Every structure is written in structure tokens, then in C-alpha cells.
Amino acid sequence: MFNRETVLFLISQNISLFGSSVVVFAIIWHITLETSSGLWLTLSTVCAVLPEVVISLWGGVWADRYNRKHLIMLADAFIAAATLGLAIAFWSGFQRMEVLLAASAVRSIGSGVQTPAVNAIYPQLVPREGLTKVQGINQTLSSLLMLLSPAVGGVILSIDITWAFMLDVITATVAIVILSFIKVEKVDRAEAPASVLADLRQGINYTFGNPLLRGIIICYACHFFLITPAAVLTPLLVKRSFGGEVWKLTANEMSWTAGTIVGGLFVSLHGEFKDKTRTIALCLIAFGVTFGLLGAARHFALYLLIMGTAGFFLPMMATATTVLIQEVAQLTMLGRVFSIVQIISASAMPVAILFFGPLADIVSVEAILIVSGALLVLLGVLYQTRFPH
Helix, strand or coil, X not given: CCCHHHHHXXXXXXXXXXXXXXXXXXXXXXXXXXXXXXXXXXXHHHHHHHHHHHHHHHHHHHHHHCCHHHHHHHHHXXXXXXXXXXXXXXXXXXXXXXXXXXHXXXXXXXXXXXXXXXXXXXXXXXXXXXXXXXXXXXXXXXXXXXHHHHHHHHHHHHHCHHHHHHHHHHHHHHHHHHHCCCCCCCCCCCCCCCXXXXXXXXXXXXXXXXXXXXXXXXXXXXXHHHHHHHHHHHHHHHHHHCXXXXXXXXXXXXXXXXXXXXXXXXXXXXXXXXXXXXXXXXHHHHHHHHHHHHHHCCCHHHHXXXXXXXXXXXXHHHHXXXXXXXXXXXXXXXXHHHHHHHHHHHHHHHHHHHHHHHHCXXXXXXXXXXXXXXXXXXXXXXXXXXXXC
């Protein structure tokens, strides 16, 4: 299970993720500090999300057509080149917001190509019985880096944002070098390659024609939509109900991240979920109950404990979903299936916040959390009863 290729791949991808996360935080904070404008932050979000959503369908096709390792390396190099260009522009004194938005859009294109290939390559590196444990370790590492990267981004931003850009270039380069030592063959396809659009249609028809995959995709979309209030609006809840001190807002984020780290360790040690459909359903119900309790909590310490508990279930949900897709989908179709998953994960929250954001100015965040939590419980029950596995 933990062969040389698996270890090297986990190291390379988490190094790359760390650099990218630092840049994302640095860009958002730089725009916030320089403009204090909601419009510029909205444009930044659109530029970081929309190109990834558009290109990921083609990224899935390419992941099923070409060598996935080479595709990941090329995407990493493409993102690094865009970030290096951004650093050069800033060092040259060309520090306009438009340049940041353009670079974010180019980086988003690279992510749209890279992510389906990364998710699809695991079954080529890891035996089927080891997929859950490896995904659990990956979730733990990702959570740790997400805890570390905002701090690093803040420190670097206080010095010079261009060093954040260069950090990303360095980490991408290291990741590419490490990945070059891994041997991964191109997946052989029985049928002759059709046109890209034909491959695209085939991937969509295959995903939604398979009842289990269709159920996972529908559940994934509803889950991301309903989890948005807890992911986005809880800082507003903390400010309104418990006070706007910075340490409280920080504690809110850290409690969730700490929960995800513990959850990732649990998955790593547990090793396998025999009934992944049941695991997904139970995680949805757990999200619903904890989100409802967040809305009902009246003491900040209790609120933080519940938030950490909610975070515990995220790696379990993500691992069970990812591994179930890797087990069910054909190896030659995995890239296209995961591209559809990526579109949902990248677009569901921005769409949801357009609904929940204005709603939070009409009704309390607590009420939104309680209702969304109840709907998540219902979603979990329906998923278990409609899609047994």
C-alpha cells in the first residue's frame, strides 16, 4: 500500500498544495487591504473559480486520454509560470488589481486540468484495499497545511507579497521534480479515441447513466449547497452573537480545522469503510445535527466544541465519497467522472452564497443553520434509503 510511488505522490501534491494555498490567502488579503471592496473580492472569487469550472470537463477528458502523471506535471508548471509572471510584474512596479485577477484566472485553468488527473491517478498507484487509508492520510496532510498556510501567507504578506508568489513557484518546482521519479503508465483504452466532444459526452452519459455514480453526484451537489452556511456565514454568526474580537474569529476557523485533522487521523488509522454509502449517509446526518446545534449554541466554548465535532466528519465524508467513485467508475472514465465532481465542488458554494448571503441579512444565521442542518439530515436519510450499496 505505502509503496515508493504512493509516498512520493503524496509528498509532491501536498507540497504543491501548500504553495498554492499560501498564494490564495495572500491574494485575498492583499485585495482586501488595498481596496476594502466587496466588488473586487467578488471579482477575485469569480476569476479563481469560473475558469476551473469551465476547463475541468476538458481536463477530465485529457486525464483519460493521456498520461496522468505528465498532465499533472504540465498543469503544475503552467500554474508556476503564471505565478512567476505575476511576481515579475509586481517587482517591475506593475501592481494593479487587474493583474492579480488575470493571474488568478490563469492559475484556475491549471487547477481545472490538474485536479481530475490527481483524483484519477490514485487507483494506478494504490491497491484497492489501501485507497481509504491513503485518502485519509491525504486529508490529514491537507488539513494540517490549511492550518499552516494562512499563518505563512500572513507573515509573507507583511513583508512583500511577491515572496508568496515565489514560494508557490518553488513548491511547484519541487513537486514536479519529485513527481518525475514516479513511474505511471498511460491507461489503455479499449476503444479508439474519439473527438474531444464525443469523449466529453461519453463521460457525462456514463456518470449520470450509472445509478450509484448519479446518486453520489446529486448527493455531492446538495451537500455542498447545504454546507455553505456553516462554511461561509459562521464568522458572521460569531460576530453578531459572541463578539467581533479577532481571537474569536480565529478560534472559529481553527476549531473546524482541528476537527478535520482529528477526523483525517481517524480515517488513516481506521483503514477502511466496509459500507461507504452508509458512511456518507451518517456523515450527512452528523453534519445536519452539528450545524443545527451550532445554531442553538448560546455559549462560545460550546459553540467551538460543536464546530470541531462537525469538522471531524469532513475527512470521513470526503474519503468515503472519493474512494467509492474510484472503486465504482472504470479506470478509463475516472478523469471525466472526477471532472464533474470538481465542477460541483468549485461552483456549488459560490452559487449557494448568492442565496444564503442576502438571506442572512433578513433572518438570523442561527435560523439558517438549523434549517440547513435539518435538510442535511433528510438528505442523509434519503441517500441511505435510495442508494444502498
